[in-house]
Amino acid sequence: MLAFLALSVVIGAGATALLDLWNLLLNRTLGLPIPAWHFVGRWFAGLPRGHFVHRQGIGKSAPVPNELAIGWAMHYVTGMVFAAALLLIWGLDWAAQPRFAPALIVGLVTVGAGWFILQPGMGVGIACSGAPKPALARLLNVVGHVVFAIGLYGTALLV
Template sequence: MPEILRFILIVGIGATVALDLWAVVMARIGWMPGTHWPAVGRWLLGLRAGRLVLEGTDSRPYSLAEAVLGWLFHYLIGLGYAAAFPLIWGTGFLSAPTVFPVVLIGIVVSSLAGLMILMPAMGGGLFARRLPGAGGVILYVLIAHAVFALAQYLLALLLA
Protein backbone atom coordinates (compact mmCIF):
# COMPACT_ATOMS: atom_id res chain seq x y z
CA MET A 1 0.00 0.00 0.00
CA PRO A 2 1.45 3.40 -0.91
CA GLU A 3 2.68 5.42 2.05
CA ILE A 4 0.22 8.29 1.49
CA LEU A 5 -2.79 6.00 1.32
CA ARG A 6 -1.68 4.14 4.44
CA PHE A 7 -1.24 7.48 6.25
CA ILE A 8 -4.68 8.72 5.20
CA LEU A 9 -6.43 5.50 6.21
CA ILE A 10 -4.71 5.10 9.58
CA VAL A 11 -4.76 8.76 10.63
CA GLY A 12 -8.23 9.44 9.20
CA ILE A 13 -9.97 6.39 10.59
CA GLY A 14 -7.93 6.21 13.80
CA ALA A 15 -8.51 9.83 14.77
CA THR A 16 -12.21 9.55 13.96
CA VAL A 17 -12.47 6.45 16.15
CA ALA A 18 -10.73 8.38 18.96
CA LEU A 19 -13.27 11.20 18.55
CA ASP A 20 -16.13 8.70 18.68
CA LEU A 21 -14.75 7.01 21.80
CA TRP A 22 -14.40 10.40 23.48
CA ALA A 23 -18.02 11.19 22.57
CA VAL A 24 -19.19 7.89 24.09
CA VAL A 25 -17.36 8.66 27.34
CA MET A 26 -18.77 12.20 27.48
CA ALA A 27 -22.30 10.91 26.86
CA ARG A 28 -21.90 8.29 29.61
CA ILE A 29 -20.81 10.88 32.16
CA GLY A 30 -23.74 13.04 31.09
CA TRP A 31 -22.01 16.02 29.51
CA MET A 32 -23.18 15.98 25.90
CA PRO A 33 -24.57 13.24 23.70
CA GLY A 34 -22.35 13.98 20.68
CA THR A 35 -23.46 14.09 17.07
CA HIS A 36 -26.38 11.92 16.06
CA TRP A 37 -25.07 10.53 12.76
CA PRO A 38 -28.40 9.06 11.56
CA ALA A 39 -29.79 12.63 11.70
CA VAL A 40 -26.85 13.76 9.58
CA GLY A 41 -27.74 11.02 7.11
CA ARG A 42 -31.32 12.31 6.99
CA TRP A 43 -30.02 15.82 6.37
CA LEU A 44 -27.75 14.59 3.56
CA LEU A 45 -30.64 12.76 1.90
CA GLY A 46 -32.79 15.88 2.25
CA LEU A 47 -30.23 17.95 0.33
CA ARG A 48 -31.35 16.20 -2.88
CA ALA A 49 -34.80 17.67 -2.31
CA GLY A 50 -33.38 21.12 -1.59
CA ARG A 51 -33.76 20.95 2.20
CA LEU A 52 -30.68 22.69 3.57
CA VAL A 53 -31.73 22.47 7.22
CA LEU A 54 -33.01 19.39 9.01
CA GLU A 55 -36.53 20.00 10.27
CA GLY A 56 -36.86 19.49 13.99
CA THR A 57 -40.51 18.53 13.54
CA ASP A 58 -39.70 15.27 11.71
CA SER A 59 -40.41 12.54 14.27
CA ARG A 60 -40.08 9.51 11.97
CA PRO A 61 -37.67 6.83 13.18
CA TYR A 62 -34.30 6.95 11.45
CA SER A 63 -33.77 4.38 8.72
CA LEU A 64 -30.78 2.09 8.34
CA ALA A 65 -29.87 3.98 5.16
CA GLU A 66 -29.81 7.29 7.06
CA ALA A 67 -27.65 5.78 9.80
CA VAL A 68 -25.20 4.21 7.35
CA LEU A 69 -24.98 7.40 5.29
CA GLY A 70 -24.42 9.57 8.37
CA TRP A 71 -21.66 7.35 9.75
CA LEU A 72 -20.06 6.97 6.32
CA PHE A 73 -20.07 10.75 5.90
CA HIS A 74 -18.45 11.13 9.33
CA TYR A 75 -15.60 8.77 8.48
CA LEU A 76 -15.13 10.21 4.97
CA ILE A 77 -14.69 13.65 6.54
CA GLY A 78 -12.05 12.18 8.88
CA LEU A 79 -10.26 10.70 5.86
CA GLY A 80 -10.50 14.04 4.07
CA TYR A 81 -8.87 15.85 6.98
CA ALA A 82 -6.06 13.26 7.01
CA ALA A 83 -5.60 13.70 3.25
CA ALA A 84 -5.18 17.45 3.77
CA PHE A 85 -1.80 16.99 5.47
CA PRO A 86 0.15 15.53 2.52
CA LEU A 87 -1.91 17.51 0.01
CA ILE A 88 -1.23 20.89 1.61
CA TRP A 89 2.09 20.36 3.42
CA GLY A 90 3.56 17.78 1.06
CA THR A 91 4.75 14.26 1.55
CA GLY A 92 7.47 15.48 3.93
CA PHE A 93 4.72 15.78 6.55
CA LEU A 94 4.43 11.98 6.55
CA SER A 95 8.00 11.50 7.75
CA ALA A 96 8.15 14.60 9.99
CA PRO A 97 4.70 15.65 11.23
CA THR A 98 4.51 19.04 12.92
CA VAL A 99 2.00 20.51 15.34
CA PHE A 100 0.81 23.58 13.39
CA PRO A 101 -0.93 21.69 10.54
CA VAL A 102 -2.61 19.36 13.04
CA VAL A 103 -3.91 22.26 15.13
CA LEU A 104 -5.08 24.09 12.00
CA ILE A 105 -6.87 21.12 10.41
CA GLY A 106 -7.72 19.01 13.46
CA ILE A 107 -9.01 21.78 15.72
CA VAL A 108 -9.60 25.02 13.80
CA VAL A 109 -10.95 23.80 10.45
CA SER A 110 -12.89 20.83 11.83
CA SER A 111 -14.44 22.88 14.66
CA LEU A 112 -15.42 25.71 12.32
CA ALA A 113 -16.92 23.21 9.87
CA GLY A 114 -18.98 21.70 12.66
CA LEU A 115 -20.11 25.02 14.08
CA MET A 116 -20.65 26.84 10.77
CA ILE A 117 -21.91 24.06 8.48
CA LEU A 118 -23.12 21.01 10.37
CA MET A 119 -24.64 22.81 13.38
CA PRO A 120 -26.79 25.11 11.23
CA ALA A 121 -27.72 22.19 8.96
CA MET A 122 -28.98 20.27 12.00
CA GLY A 123 -31.12 23.25 13.04
CA GLY A 124 -28.84 24.51 15.81
CA GLY A 125 -27.94 27.75 14.07
CA LEU A 126 -24.58 29.31 13.36
CA PHE A 127 -22.25 28.56 16.29
CA ALA A 128 -25.15 26.76 18.03
CA ARG A 129 -26.92 30.06 18.74
CA ARG A 130 -30.36 28.41 18.56
CA LEU A 131 -29.48 25.83 21.20
CA PRO A 132 -29.76 26.27 24.95
CA GLY A 133 -26.29 26.49 26.41
CA ALA A 134 -24.59 27.43 23.13
CA GLY A 135 -21.37 28.23 25.00
CA GLY A 136 -21.24 24.70 26.39
CA VAL A 137 -21.85 23.25 22.94
CA ILE A 138 -19.00 25.33 21.49
CA LEU A 139 -16.71 24.23 24.33
CA TYR A 140 -17.70 20.60 23.71
CA VAL A 141 -16.92 20.91 19.99
CA LEU A 142 -13.53 22.52 20.66
CA ILE A 143 -12.51 19.88 23.20
CA ALA A 144 -13.78 17.02 21.00
CA HIS A 145 -11.76 18.32 18.07
CA ALA A 146 -8.71 18.80 20.28
CA VAL A 147 -9.01 15.08 21.08
CA PHE A 148 -9.35 14.42 17.34
CA ALA A 149 -6.26 16.53 16.58
CA LEU A 150 -4.22 14.86 19.33
CA ALA A 151 -5.10 11.46 17.87
CA GLN A 152 -4.15 12.71 14.38
CA TYR A 153 -0.78 13.90 15.64
CA LEU A 154 0.01 10.80 17.68
CA LEU A 155 -0.93 8.51 14.81
CA ALA A 156 1.11 10.60 12.37
CA LEU A 157 4.11 10.39 14.71
CA LEU A 158 3.63 6.65 15.06
CA LEU A 159 3.66 6.25 11.29
CA ALA A 160 6.67 8.54 10.80
Protein backbone atom coordinates in the same frame (compact mmCIF):
# COMPACT_ATOMS: atom_id res chain seq x y z
CA MET B 1 -1.04 9.16 -5.12
CA LEU B 2 -1.69 5.76 -3.54
CA ALA B 3 0.38 6.71 -0.49
CA PHE B 4 -1.58 9.96 -0.16
CA LEU B 5 -4.92 8.13 -0.25
CA ALA B 6 -3.79 5.40 2.13
CA LEU B 7 -2.41 7.91 4.64
CA SER B 8 -5.56 10.05 4.39
CA VAL B 9 -7.74 7.02 5.13
CA VAL B 10 -5.62 5.62 7.97
CA ILE B 11 -4.82 8.93 9.68
CA GLY B 12 -8.36 10.25 9.24
CA ALA B 13 -9.93 7.04 10.54
CA GLY B 14 -7.56 6.93 13.52
CA ALA B 15 -8.26 10.53 14.45
CA THR B 16 -12.01 10.04 14.08
CA ALA B 17 -11.90 6.88 16.20
CA LEU B 18 -10.11 8.81 18.97
CA LEU B 19 -12.85 11.46 18.79
CA ASP B 20 -15.46 8.71 19.13
CA LEU B 21 -13.66 7.31 22.18
CA TRP B 22 -13.57 10.82 23.63
CA ASN B 23 -17.32 11.17 23.13
CA LEU B 24 -17.88 7.79 24.77
CA LEU B 25 -15.73 8.88 27.73
CA LEU B 26 -17.76 12.09 28.09
CA ASN B 27 -20.94 10.05 27.95
CA ARG B 28 -19.81 7.54 30.57
CA THR B 29 -18.22 10.03 32.97
CA LEU B 30 -20.36 13.16 32.59
CA GLY B 31 -23.54 11.77 31.10
CA LEU B 32 -23.22 13.88 27.95
CA PRO B 33 -25.15 12.51 24.99
CA ILE B 34 -23.40 10.60 22.22
CA PRO B 35 -23.53 12.53 18.93
CA ALA B 36 -26.71 11.81 16.97
CA TRP B 37 -25.14 10.28 13.87
CA HIS B 38 -28.54 9.35 12.47
CA PHE B 39 -29.32 13.07 12.14
CA VAL B 40 -26.01 13.62 10.36
CA GLY B 41 -26.96 10.78 8.02
CA ARG B 42 -30.38 12.35 7.46
CA TRP B 43 -28.72 15.67 6.59
CA PHE B 44 -26.23 14.10 4.17
CA ALA B 45 -28.98 11.99 2.58
CA GLY B 46 -30.93 15.17 1.81
CA LEU B 47 -28.06 16.89 0.00
CA PRO B 48 -28.46 15.08 -3.36
CA ARG B 49 -32.13 16.13 -3.34
CA GLY B 50 -31.17 19.76 -2.77
CA HIS B 51 -32.26 19.78 0.88
CA PHE B 52 -29.42 21.73 2.51
CA VAL B 53 -31.19 23.38 5.45
CA HIS B 54 -33.72 21.84 7.85
CA ARG B 55 -35.20 25.09 9.17
CA GLN B 56 -37.48 23.40 11.71
CA GLY B 57 -34.61 21.24 12.95
CA ILE B 58 -33.38 17.95 11.60
CA GLY B 59 -35.39 16.05 14.23
CA LYS B 60 -38.63 17.18 12.58
CA SER B 61 -37.55 16.04 9.12
CA ALA B 62 -38.69 12.63 7.97
CA PRO B 63 -36.27 9.79 8.67
CA VAL B 64 -34.47 8.29 5.67
CA PRO B 65 -33.49 4.66 5.12
CA ASN B 66 -30.10 3.74 6.59
CA GLU B 67 -29.58 7.22 8.07
CA LEU B 68 -27.55 5.89 11.01
CA ALA B 69 -25.17 3.98 8.71
CA ILE B 70 -24.93 7.03 6.42
CA GLY B 71 -24.17 9.25 9.40
CA TRP B 72 -21.41 7.01 10.72
CA ALA B 73 -19.91 6.59 7.25
CA MET B 74 -19.91 10.32 6.57
CA HIS B 75 -18.44 10.99 10.01
CA TYR B 76 -15.43 8.86 9.07
CA VAL B 77 -15.26 10.12 5.48
CA THR B 78 -15.18 13.68 6.82
CA GLY B 79 -12.29 12.78 9.13
CA MET B 80 -10.44 11.31 6.14
CA VAL B 81 -11.08 14.44 4.07
CA PHE B 82 -9.69 16.61 6.88
CA ALA B 83 -6.62 14.33 7.08
CA ALA B 84 -6.24 14.68 3.31
CA ALA B 85 -6.37 18.47 3.69
CA LEU B 86 -3.55 18.29 6.24
CA LEU B 87 -1.47 16.17 3.86
CA LEU B 88 -2.22 18.45 0.91
CA ILE B 89 -1.07 21.52 2.82
CA TRP B 90 1.93 20.08 4.70
CA GLY B 91 2.79 17.25 2.32
CA LEU B 92 3.44 13.57 2.76
CA ASP B 93 6.64 14.44 4.63
CA TRP B 94 4.40 15.54 7.52
CA ALA B 95 3.20 11.94 7.92
CA ALA B 96 6.81 10.71 8.02
CA GLN B 97 7.80 13.30 10.64
CA PRO B 98 4.56 14.56 12.19
CA ARG B 99 4.47 17.79 14.13
CA PHE B 100 1.55 18.67 16.36
CA ALA B 101 1.09 22.29 15.23
CA PRO B 102 -0.20 21.44 11.70
CA ALA B 103 -2.62 18.87 13.16
CA LEU B 104 -3.87 21.42 15.69
CA ILE B 105 -4.34 24.05 12.97
CA VAL B 106 -6.41 21.63 10.90
CA GLY B 107 -8.37 20.53 13.96
CA LEU B 108 -9.26 24.08 14.93
CA VAL B 109 -9.98 25.30 11.40
CA THR B 110 -12.34 22.37 10.83
CA VAL B 111 -14.54 23.53 13.71
CA GLY B 112 -15.82 25.98 11.10
CA ALA B 113 -17.24 23.15 8.97
CA GLY B 114 -19.53 22.21 11.84
CA TRP B 115 -20.34 25.74 12.89
CA PHE B 116 -21.00 27.22 9.47
CA ILE B 117 -22.17 24.26 7.35
CA LEU B 118 -23.44 21.26 9.32
CA GLN B 119 -25.10 22.91 12.31
CA PRO B 120 -26.97 25.59 10.33
CA GLY B 121 -27.96 22.93 7.80
CA MET B 122 -29.39 20.78 10.57
CA GLY B 123 -31.38 23.73 11.93
CA VAL B 124 -29.29 24.37 15.04
CA GLY B 125 -28.05 27.75 13.80
CA ILE B 126 -24.59 29.11 13.24
CA ALA B 127 -22.18 27.78 15.87
CA CYS B 128 -25.02 26.03 17.73
CA SER B 129 -26.76 29.34 18.40
CA GLY B 130 -30.09 27.51 18.55
CA ALA B 131 -28.92 24.75 20.87
CA PRO B 132 -30.31 24.57 24.42
CA LYS B 133 -26.82 25.38 25.81
CA PRO B 134 -24.93 27.07 22.94
CA ALA B 135 -21.83 27.96 24.99
CA LEU B 136 -21.43 24.36 26.18
CA ALA B 137 -22.00 23.05 22.65
CA ARG B 138 -19.33 25.41 21.27
CA LEU B 139 -16.87 24.42 23.98
CA LEU B 140 -17.46 20.73 23.27
CA ASN B 141 -17.03 21.38 19.52
CA VAL B 142 -13.66 23.06 20.05
CA VAL B 143 -12.42 20.48 22.56
CA GLY B 144 -13.61 17.67 20.30
CA HIS B 145 -11.66 19.09 17.37
CA VAL B 146 -8.55 19.41 19.55
CA VAL B 147 -8.99 15.72 20.40
CA PHE B 148 -9.33 15.06 16.66
CA ALA B 149 -6.04 16.97 16.14
CA ILE B 150 -4.37 14.81 18.78
CA GLY B 151 -5.71 11.83 16.85
CA LEU B 152 -4.25 13.10 13.58
CA TYR B 153 -0.87 13.56 15.20
CA GLY B 154 -0.97 10.34 17.22
CA THR B 155 -2.09 8.20 14.29
CA ALA B 156 0.63 9.67 12.10
CA LEU B 157 3.17 8.79 14.79
CA LEU B 158 1.89 5.22 14.86
CA VAL B 159 1.94 4.92 11.07
